[in-house]
Amino acid sequence: MRFLIDADLPRRTAGLIKSYGHESVDVRDVGLGGASDEQVAAYARAHQMCLLTGDFGFADIRNYPPEQFGGLVVLEIPKNATADRILRCRAGSRSWSGATCASGPGHKPWVRS
Secondary structure, eight states: OEEEEOTTSOTTHHHHHHHTTOEEEEGGGGTOTTOOHHHHHHHHHHTTOEEEESOGGGGOTTTSOGGGSSEEEEEOOOTTOOHHHHGGGGGGOSOOTTOEEEEOTTSOOEEEO
């Protein structure tokens, strides 16, 4: 699976995802650190990557239809969250491919394929 990690998530997230055997690219490593949501989305779509983000703007399926991505994962996490906490959402799904996932503090993760 190929992930694009948004700039609002901890820098260590890409390496952690890679340690699970997935391809993972941080937007800051491809010149998109200060890019608009539309630019980040376009990159994810063009490369058929699953976008992993904390930006709930991406949860609006009218603007970002999940079927246009290799997956779309939106996490609500505290600003001081570690990369390890981000992976807790993963426990709620066997695969992020083609899925939309949301998780928040004190809430059980949900996944919609």
